[in-house]
Amino acid sequence: MEVENLSRYRQAIWDEPLLNQLSRKGRVSYSLPSIPPSMVDKIGDFSKLIPSSMLRSEDLGLPEMSEPEIIRHYVRLSQMNFAIDIGMYPLGSCTMKYNPKISQRIARNPKIANLHPYQHEDTIQGILSILYELEQMLCEITGMDDFSLQPAAGAQGEYVGTLIIKNFLKDRGYSDKNRILVPDSAHGTNPASAAMAGFEVVKIPSSRTGIVTAEAVKSLVDHRTAGMMLTVPNTLGIFESEIVEVTKIVHEAGGLMYYDGANMNALLGRVRPGDMGFDIVHLNVHKTFATPHGGGGPGAGPVGVIPNLAEYLPVPRISKSNGKYHLDYDMPKTIGPIKSFYGNTAVLLRALCYILSLGKSGLKIASEQAVLASNYLLSLLDKASYSPTTYEGTPAKHEFVVSSSPLRRKTGVVAGDVAKAILDHGMHSPTTYFPLIVSEALMVEPTETETVENLEAYAETLNSIARDAVKEKEEVTNSPHNTSIRRLDEVKASHPNSMILTWKQIQRSKRN
Numbered sequence: 075m076e077v078e079n080l081s082r083y084r085q086a087i088w089d090e091p092l093l094n095q096l097s098r099k100g101r102v103s104y105s106l107p108s109i110p111p112s113m114v115d116k117i118g119d120f121s122k123l124i125p126s127s128m129l130r131s132e133d134l135g136l137p138e139m140s141e142p143e144i145i146r147h148y149v150r151l152s153q154m155n156f157a158i159d160i161g162m163y164p165l166g167s168c169t170m171k172y173n174p175k176i177s178q179r180i181a182r183n184p185k186i187a188n189l190h191p192y193q194h195e196d197t198i199q200g201i202l203s204i205l206y207e208l209e210q211m212l213c214e215i216t217g218m219d220d221f222s223l224q225p226a227a228g229a230q231g232e233y234v235g236t237l238i239i240k241n242f243l244k245d246r247g248y249s250d251k252n253r254i255l256v257p258d259s260a261h262g263t264n265p266a267s268a269a270m271a272g273f274e275v276v277k278i279p280s281s282r283t284g285i286v287t288a289e290a291v292k293s294l295v296d297h298r299t300a301g302m303m304l305t306v307p308n309t310l311g312i313f314e315s316e317i318v319e320v321t322k323i324v325h326e327a328g329g330l331m332y333y334d335g336a337n338m339n340a341l342l343g344r345v346r347p348g349d350m351g352f353d354i355v356h357l358n359v360h361k362t363f364a365t366p367h368g369g370g371g372p373g374a375g376p377v378g379v380i381p382n383l384a385e386y387l388p389v390p391r392i393s394k395s396n397g398k399y400h401l402d403y404d405m406p407k408t409i410g411p412i413k414s415f416y417g418n419t420a421v422l423l424r425a426l427c428y429i430l431s432l433g434k435s436g437l438k439i440a441s442e443q444a445v446l447a448s449n450y451l452l453s454l455l456d457k458a459s460y461s462p463t464t465y466e467g468t469p470a471k472h473e474f475v476v477s478s479s480p481l482r483r484k485t486g487v488v489a490g491d492v493a494k495a496i497l498d499h500g501m502h503s504p505t506t507y508f509p510l511i512v513s514e515a516l517m518v519e520p521t522e523t524e525t526v527e528n529l530e531a532y533a534e535t536l537n538s539i540a541r542d543a544v545k546e547k548e549e550v551t552n553s554p555h556n557t558s559i560r561r562l563d564e565v566k567a568s569h570p571n572s573m574i575l576t577w578k579q580i581q582r583s584k585r586n
């Protein structure tokens with residue numbers, strides 16, 4: 075569809091009437107079979123069956139509309155937003171990958187969705203066996219020995235991991251070990267989780283090539299080192315090449331190695347954190363396997379550990395004995411429950427469906443395709459506007475970061491302008507201004523399912539915006555032109571008192 079065409083369907087969100095405004099008395103969107111006279115004779119007046127004190131005295135005031143009008147209202151609203159099912163959505167680090175619809179269907183199966191967490195163990199053997207199997211698969215994928223599926227997000231997985239490090243060291247009498255090393259390229263959740271668990275965070279500066287070097291780690295490690303968190307591939311989208319040396323240094327100092335596996339979708343079937351010497355791993359199954367991140371919905375950040383840390387995992391744990399599954403709460407060393415019941419089951423189910431439908435070889439191919447797509451897209455970019463942050467010859471993994479500083483120097487157009495201009499082309503922007511160590515950062519993650527044509531179109535869009543920035547700068551700096559909401563005042567938008575959250579506020583702000 076032409077971009078201009080698309081825009082004709084888009085309107086400002088405040089021009090969309092509410093259901094109550096669209097309502098007309100007597101309009102209906104349903105037809106019910108009439109009650110046979112014999113039934114009426116038998117039951118009489120229905121309202122008499124309900125005690126009068128419980129009868130509604132006033133009309134409920136629901137909107138009365140025809141079915142097409144209801145459908146159109148909601149479809150119009152849905153078109154004011156962007157979605158992976160509309161176009162390419164390479165939001166780096168968030169892995170907005172296409173979700174196989176079969177995963178959604180299975181997760182919504184009423185036999186699973188209607189289970190209640192307070193049901194007796196005997197009546198939930200099915201779901202327990204499913205989750206138990208998923209734990210086993212994650213162990214196989216990561217090279218860990220035990221997994222808890224309970225954490226509801228990557229950040230919560232990190233918190234669990236750092237609490238495990240704390241309790242493990244305390245039990246062994248290492249009260250002076252209170253520091254965790256975190257690279258400066260890490261996701262902000264890493265230092266936040268370590269600090270929440272009570273650790274002092276020591277920042278490791280990245281090398282000129284964007285990695286953590288053994289040399290840098292050696293200079294920061296001492297008797298106070300409790301552990302280190304490492305993201306692989308790191309936030310610049312590159313594989314950390316000194317892992318084995320780094321792991322050795324931290325272990326020799328008596329610390330534990332934590333693997334942030336939010337980006338495991340780059341490495342499935344290739345390498346396993348367990349084989350690289352890590353002690354604790356979290357996976358973002360909502361990025362790596364299915365359920366796109368960044369939509370604000372629920373996630374799941376399962377945590378895997380080596381054998382001597384298993385007793386610290388959150389409760390309940392799922393165990394199997396005599397062919398029956400149990401939820402175990404009786405674990406003296408556990409850090410305790412971290413989330414109600416046993417985690418976000420629907421997200422976990424989607425991950426399981428994705429793993430089972432691709433199988434061992436399919437997962438490996440998915441990672442290979444994701445890496446190939448990212449490198450191909452990077453190769454097509456105009457390097458005089460978007461400079462790569464990896465050194466010549468270092469391949470990107472599933473995502474890459476470019477700096478649009480050259481474009482800014484040439485034209486004054488900043489990364490935020492580029493991101494807004496992309497929206498006018500019917501595509502979603504990359505992640506901007508992250509990681510913090512890159513100025514004018516654009517972080518692109520195409521994922522494994524984009525076609526060659528889409529990758530080429532995306533690169534051409536970025537390149538054409540760079541050309542427009544020279545020729546018609548205002549066009550770019552005033553973009554987006556075709557979306558239902560144009561530029562937001564970002565300072566105002568993040569201030570609670572000025573946020574417009576209801577339709578009434580929209581009407582008021584329109585009048586003012």
Ligand SMILES: *Cc1c(COP(=O)(O)O)cnc(C)c1O
Nearest residue numbers: 167227228229261263305336373
């Ligand atoms: C997304 C991400 C996280 C945090 O995961 P949440 O589920 O958002 O809490 C942590 N580390 C990395 C590298 C990530 O990409």
